[in-house]
Amino acid sequence: MAKKTRATTPEIMRSKGVYDVIIVGARCAGSPLAMLLARNGLHVLLVDKAEFPSDTLSTHLLHPPAIDALRRWGLFAALDSVGAPRLDKLVWRYQDIEVSGFPWNPYDVDHVYAPRRYAFDLMLLEEAIKAGAEFRSRFVVDDLVVSRSGSVVGVQGHGPRGQRTIERASLVIGADGVRSVVANKVGAATLREDPGKTCSYYSYWADLDKSEIEMWPGFWTGYGILPTNNGLTTVSVGFPRSRFDEVRKDAIGNFMAVIRTISPDFAEKLDSAERTERLYGMVNHPNYIRQRYGDGWALAGDAACHKDPITAGGITDALLDAEALSVAILTGLDGTYPLAQALGQYETQRNTSLASFFDMTVEAASLTPPDEPTLEYMRALQKNRTEADRYFSVGSYVLPTEQVLTPDRMSSVIQGAG
Template sequence: MSYDVIVVGARCAGAPLAMLLARAGRSVLLLDRSRFPSETMSTHWVLRQGIDLLAEWNLLNDLFATGCPPITEVRMDFGDVVLSGVPTTASGATAVTCAPRRFVLDNLLVRAAVEAGVEVREGVAVSDVVWEDGAVVGVTGAGFTERARLVVGADGRNSTIARAVGAATADDRGALTATSYAYWSGLDVSGVETTIRPGCGVSMWPTHDGLTVVGLVLPRQDFLSRKQPGEQIYLDSLAQFDRLRGCRVESRVRVATNLRNYHRRSHGPGWVLAGDAGYHQDPIGAHGISNAFSDADQLSRTILRALDGGVRIERGLARYEARRNADRAASFEFTCGQAALRPVNDFDHVLSAAAAHPATASELLGMFVGGRRIEQFFAPANLARMIGG
């Protein structure tokens, strides 16, 4: 059997993409080496733009029905300045976010794809793509070969599809931080709490089952120089935080030290990349899930126009990649700056203004949760308005 689209990778980019294509009447095969529900490394935080897309897809209420708490308050402790309040969007609305467990979120997305008519195969590993006349026409693995008009690699940072098609890296800033997290009980957190200190960042998000995700970010070289097990570094670093006294770790500690900041060339004859397979930013900004949702949304529109004859597929995919790169350019630079612990121009002035004016604080918090675009927030006219010239 031949499909319109084969999607490899069934998490936050692949599952919603497959769902959207199937809802439009296209034949879609969705493959993943994992079985669902299952965990994966994640920041957990769904930023505002991700929330908007879940609502548009009629999945947001389903997610909240699983017991995932909505987040409407953010506290950011920079040492000299502490900001606390309700983040807002550019329109002034509350920028609601959430931080679901991934075994809940990903399973919900896969089930939505099944309900839309996607053929889903779990526990299936793709090993290579199938070429014909210089174009990708399918995928192959142990005991199977399937064909399609388009193959989508939504299979993460170590993408098999990206490797198989030789997708070149267009911009690689390297791995800048080491990130680790675990789930804690006994921690009364109603919103997001972030503490920034020289060479260290700690964030807390309420998640399912009354637990709190507690994440630690350290400069990568500092982390590696300690030459201790990652779990021990995590626990030793957090021992100094009074906020965690009397609380208990309820899971193993997940550690990652090689999360590079990059984007790859993401399209070619018969193939395209989505999510972390094509574009990855340091988890310090927590953009991964929402960017994956955005890729699914934009790429589904591109593919459907092409399949309907409205645009040549090669031209449409090129536009998709160019639009994605342009849309994330400011976020990419800002995130790399955060991860490298570089000072951001005018940020101290913005913090001072935000400390003095609650409305400015809500705008700044809104930028961090994705309710306001970074380039618009730091536009000269907006900075002048906030900090007085």
């Protein structure tokens, strides 16, 4: 019988030498999940094939729901110390239109961040370790351990020196990204899928003196600006996926051509600024929602759902997955509900919450230029800060499109602008 680690923590039965939970993947889904479970007394093993701190391809942005989650977990001060600037203004520009504001939200969040992943992921990992999770870096999961009845009961993998080991647990979590080993090994079904529509490139520049999040749609392209750590600014450009073979032949030339076409003045600034790293390309942008659980396993983060990076929702999704899954695991392992029922509720809750934003992202990924009714609406938003904030809340994973971008509501905004 397990000992009680806290007066408020129900006892959980475990065999000697067996973890309650093994989590594969220690970035922005796995580490917070490990932290939340360990804080509640569970014996957690967290593994990752990477060494930390380390960078990874990312959209960087934490939307208001992510900020709210981190604050609820007591990590607000830690987040502030990661080194990314506070961002309290979003700007959407197209030709002569400029709409600015900040996403309306019910969390009383008045700023967001776009941190570098080497710093943000390390912060989350350190909090998981501080909470009591055991961590192994450079640990590659080769296979899952499956019982005779077909239940996942552990992982088989190897460390940096090639030593092979088997670890067992009541539950194995795949928080290991798009190419999830766990999802692949269990054959997690794809519940929704839409082919990838974009490819994108980004890098970091010094001396741009940017303090706002900027979105510049173009003609079947677009670019975005995100201030990040160390005074650097992330600049990204999106292209239709069909152009990838053409674009990659001269990535920086095509990158600058898009910016020069949309905003010649900014292209000039970019030409004279210092690019501090190479250009990073992202082409694998599948849109899917996978089955999230089965007998002895569950998925979180990009392993469970991935969307085009155009709406930068990956980190926010991962944090919210971690919280919802932690609740399911705790109530399932302490006997409040059967574990399968608790994990089923997790799947239903998260997939229902994601549905509208999934559709919105797939539509945005078409890179379709704004039509005249949309432009008329955006011109009206220039005169209506309240509605502008609601508009930004859609792309920030706060309000679903059906609460903001309906024909009747958009028409009302336009009429109100005179």
